[in-house]
Amino acid sequence: MTIQGNRITLVPALLADRRDVYNWCFHSETTKSHIGPPDYPDMEIPTYEEFCEDYTDYYFDGTRPADGRGYIIQASRQPVGFLSYCSFHLKPHYSELDIWMNSEANCGKGYGTDAIAALVPYLAENLGIRWAIMRPSCKNTRAVASYKKVGFVQSDMMPQEYMRPEYIEAYGDGDYGEGGDALLVWGI
Numbered sequence: 549m550t551i552q553g554n555r556i557t558l559v560p561a562l563l564a565d566r567r568d569v570y571n572w573c574f575h576s577e578t579t580k581s582h583i584g585p586p587d588y589p590d591m592e593i594p595t596y597e598e599f600c601e602d603y604t605d606y607y608f609d610g611t612r613p614a615d616g617r618g619y620i621i622q623a624s625r626q627p628v629g630f631l632s633y634c635s636f637h638l639k640p641h642y643s644e645l646d647i648w649m650n651s652e653a654n655c656g657k658g659y660g661t662d663a664i665a666a667l668v669p670y671l672a673e674n675l676g677i678r679w680a681i682m683r684p685s686c687k688n689t690r691a692v693a694s695y696k697k698v699g700f701v702q703s704d705m706m707p708q709e710y711m712r713p714e715y716i717e718a719y720g721d722g723d724y725g726e727g728g729d730a731l732l733v734w735g736i
Contacts (some may be wrong), residue, residue, distance in 0.1 A: 551619070553666035556659050558619035558631060563608045565620060569630045570599045572650035582648070587687050591724075607632055614675060621649075621663045628654040631663045633671060633680075637715035641678040643671055655690070661698040668734060681710060683722045683729040692730050700732035 551558040561569060574583065574593045583591045594602075606612035616634035620627050629649035638644060645664060649655050671677035682700060684691040696702075707720035722729035 551666050551670050553662040555623060555657075555662045556628070556666065557622045557625075558663055558666060559622055560610055561608045561618040561620050561630065561632075563605065565618075566600065566603065566608050567596065568627070568650075569603070569618065569620075570596050572630060573648045574599070576650060577652045578649055578655065581688055581690065582685060588685070588724075603632070607634075612636075619663070619667070621647075621659055623654070623657075623659050628657075628659050629663070631660075631667060633667065633677075635675070635677070637712055637719050638681075639710055639712055641676060642681060642710045643675070643677045643679075644681050644683065646682070661694055664695070664698045678735065679710065680734040682732045683724075684732070685724045685728060686730045687724075687728075688730075692732065695732045698734075700734045703731045703733040705731060705733065 549560065573579065579593070580586065582588070584593050603618065607616055607618040610617060615636040616632060618630060618632040621629040621631055627650060629647060631645065631647045633643045633645050635643040645667070647660050647664065649660060668677075668680050671680065680700075682695050684695070686692070692702075707716050711720060722731075
């Protein structure tokens with residue numbers, strides 16, 4: 549099922565899209581915004597196989613919608629990025645969003661904020677999600693500002709408040725280590 553925004557359409561990602569999605573995140577001009585040199589020299593870019601371990605089949609085949617799903621962000625029927633949600637590691641009524649654009653040319657045009665603004669009400673209506681969280685790097689000020697534009701607010705919640713206890717050790721520090729993430733929350 550597609551989800552319509554004001555300027556974009558979210559199209560369910562397919563397994564055939566997974567390699568492109570990986571390349572957009574880890575081998576495009578936007579990569580430097582969230583991993584690898586120059587701002588993240590100690591963070592190695594994952595291999596495609598490592599990406600597939602994190603972004604398992606259900607993000608691309610829709611078989612476990614309560615746990616997560618990925619969408620291709622399209623503008624004028626052309627792919628401009630990827631947006632996903634996941635909830636498997638969170639307490640009931642929470643979901644974590646992740647987004648990246650496929651090129652710098654598609655950044656700053658409002659596609660990402662429109663995509664998020666379209667997905668969050670869908671999650672509320674269809675999955676009972678009441679709190680959406682995003683955890684970009686504190687260094688990624690462009691992303692933090694973008695998420696605030698769409699309604700997220702910075703929070704000092706601790707992982708114990710929104711994460712299932714059995715996942716805190718693995719995911720509690722986020723992608724950027726303790727204190728490296730900006731926790732942003734949107735209450736629906």
